[in-house]
Amino acid sequence: MPSSGAVTGGRGALVTAPALAVEGLTVGYGRAAPVLQSVTLTLPQGETLGLVGESGSGKTTLARAVVGLVAPTAGSIRVFGADIAALDRAGRALLRRRVQMVFQDPYTSLDPTMTVGEAVAEPLVVHGLGGRAERAAWVDELMRLVGLDASIAARFPAELSGGQRQRVAIARALAPAPALVICDEPVSALDVSVQAQILNLLKRLQRELGLSLLFVSHDLSVVRFLAQRIAVIEGGRIVEDGPRVAVLDRPQHPYTRALIEAARLRARPAGG
Numbered sequence: 001m002p003s004s005g006a007v008t009g010g011r012g013a014l015v016t017a018p019a020l021a022v023e024g025l026t027v028g029y030g031r032a033a034p035v036l037q038s039v040t041l042t043l044p045q046g047e048t049l050g051l052v053g054e055s056g057s058g059k060t061t062l063a064r065a066v067v068g069l070v071a072p073t074a075g076s077i078r079v080f081g082a083d084i085a086a087l088d089r090a091g092r093a094l095l096r097r098r099v100q101m102v103f104q105d106p107y108t109s110l111d112p113t114m115t116v117g118e119a120v121a122e123p124l125v126v127h128g129l130g131g132r133a134e135r136a137a138w139v140d141e142l143m144r145l146v147g148l149d150a151s152i153a154a155r156f157p158a159e160l161s162g163g164q165r166q167r168v169a170i171a172r173a174l175a176p177a178p179a180l181v182i183c184d185e186p187v188s189a190l191d192v193s194v195q196a197q198i199l200n201l202l203k204r205l206q207r208e209l210g211l212s213l214l215f216v217s218h219d220l221s222v223v224r225f226l227a228q229r230i231a232v233i234e235g236g237r238i239v240e241d242g243p244r245v246a247v248l249d250r251p252q253h254p255y256t257r258a259l260i261e262a263a264r265l266r267a268r269p270a271g272g
Contacts (some may be wrong), residue, residue, distance in 0.1 A: 003049065004165060006103075007121070007132055007265040010097070010119075011109065011113075011182075014088075016081070016147045017045075017078070017080050017081030017178065017263070018043055018045065018078070018080075018081075019043045019045045019046075019047075019079070019080060019180050019212030020041075020042065020043040020066065020077070020079055020180060020212065021041075021042050021048040021076075021077075021081075022039055022040060022041050022062070022066070022076070023036050023037070023040050023075055023076045023077075023078075024039070024040060024074060024075035024076070025039040025040070025056075025062070025065065025072055025074070025075035025077065025215075026039070026061075026073045026074040026075055027061055027065055027070055027071075027072050028029055028051070028067075028073045028135065030208075033209070033236075034064070034236060035058050035061045035236050035238045036058045036061055036062055036072075036073070036236045036237075037235075037237050037238065038074075038117060039062060039075070039233070039237065039238055039256055040075075040236055040238065040253075041078055041171045041231045041241055042132075043180075043212055043214055043225065043229070044229075045080075045123075045179075045210075045212050046096065046206075046210050046211070046212055047089045047212060047213075047227075047228045047229060047231045048182075048206055048212075048214075048215055048226050048227045048228055048229070049213070049214050049215065049227060049228075049231060050069035050157045050194055050212040050215045050217060050222075050223030050226060050227030050229070050230045050231070050244075050261065051063070051215065051216045051217070051230075051231050051233060052217055052218065052219075052220055052223055052230060052231070052232050052233070053218065053234055054218055054259075055218065055233060055235035055251075056237040057233045057234055057235065058235070058237075059184075059217075059218075059232055059233055060145065060184055060216065060218045061236075062216075062233070063101070063182045063184045063214065065077060065214050066079075066099065066182055066214065067097075067099055067101050067182055067246060068092075068095065068098075068099075072085075076224070076253075079095060079098065079099055079167060079180060080098070080180075081178065082095070084224055086232075089144070091131075093109050093121070093127070093219075094256070095236060096127070097123075097127050097176040097177070097178065098176075098179045098180060099179075099180045099181075099182065100123075100167050100173035100174070100176065100178040100180075100181050100182070100183065101173065101181070101182040102166075102170055102173050102181060102182070102183045102184065102186045103169065103178055103184055103186070104158075104185040104186060104188055104189055105185050106162055106168070106169050106189065106190075107157075107189070108265070109163065109169050110157040110165055110168060110169060110172075111157075112156065112157055112158055113156075114156075114157075115153065115155065115156055116135070116143075116152050116153050116155055116156070116157065116160070116168050117139050117153030117154060118170065119157070119195060120139045120142055120153070120168065120171045120175055120197070121135045121136070121138075121139050121175065122172065122175075123172060123175040123176045123185055123248040124138065124175055124176065127176050128272075131177060133163060136157050138175070139171075140153065142175060143171060144176065145205070146167040146168070146170050146171045146174075146201060146205075147162065147167060147197075148167050148168070151188070152164065152168075162189065162190050162191070162194060163190060163194035163198060166186060166187070166198055167201065169186075170186075170198075170201065170202070170205070174205070174209075177254065178211070179211070179212060180211070180212045180213075180214070181211055181213050182211070182213075182214045183202065183213060183214065183215045183216060185216055185217055185218070185268055186198065186202075186215075187199060187222065188218070188219070189218075199226055201224055201226075202215075202226065203226055213226075213227075219263070220248065220259055220260060220263040221234045221263055223244075225246060226246055227244065228244055229242065229243055229244060230242070230243075230244050230247040230248065232247065232255065232259065234255045239253045239255050239256065240252055240253045240255075240256045244272065248260065
């Protein structure tokens with residue numbers, strides 16, 4: 001398995017800095033109103049932060065900004081103490097290894113022309129990690145880690161179920177041994193029973209590998225299960241942020257209370 005570490009490569013930053021620190025982040029497109037407005041949040045190392053909000057609230061834009069797919073208009077993003085805007089070429093290359101993303105739809109996030117093994121090994125090839133034999137062995141280990149038989153590596157995505165595909169997507173994200181994983185609605189496209197399996201998998205991987213997770217979701221029941229901390233976003237602004245119990249059991253903002261009530265109504269049995 002490739003070694004993990006701070007984006008800067010220094011052990012001190014890895015030990016002392018938050019996995020993610022966003023400060024005053026604003027993202028806009030042209031003359032339209034900013035999608036994100038002065039967003040500030042912190043993800044401690046080894047924890048899961050659930051980012052919750054309705055569609056259009058800015059959740060995905062924030063996730064994409066963290067992995068460098070969207071350029072901020074103002075503010076800063078620090079990953080293990082390193083300001084990503086100030087990284088040199090080597091630092092940016094290491095950032096791409098240390099921060100990985102699992103996307104919402106496993107039906108579109110995997111290249112249909114690549115076998116599972118090729119897809120999972122691709123990050124290793126891109127980053128020049130290991131030789132052919134080492135990569136093949138690590139792919140087999142990753143298959144086991146996400147609960148798939150190693151023989152699946154020879155198959156194509158179209159031959160797999162949605163849950164299997166999302167497990168493959170998780171394995172691919174884990175391939176370069178990231179320290180921070182961004183999960184953008186990773187279970188919303190799956191059946192409820194499969195959702196539970198993937199959530200349990202993510203919870204186990206976070207614990208066993210010491211990962212830091214930013215988990216983006218519109219579903220409060222999901223983040224209640226998975227996250228230690230929760231940030232609630234409305235209209236591009238963080239309106240509430242804190243430990244899971246404080247946010248969900250003692251919500252302070254009307255929007256948070258409305259989300260909790262909506263979740264309660266969805267969970268009510270039919271005819272109840």
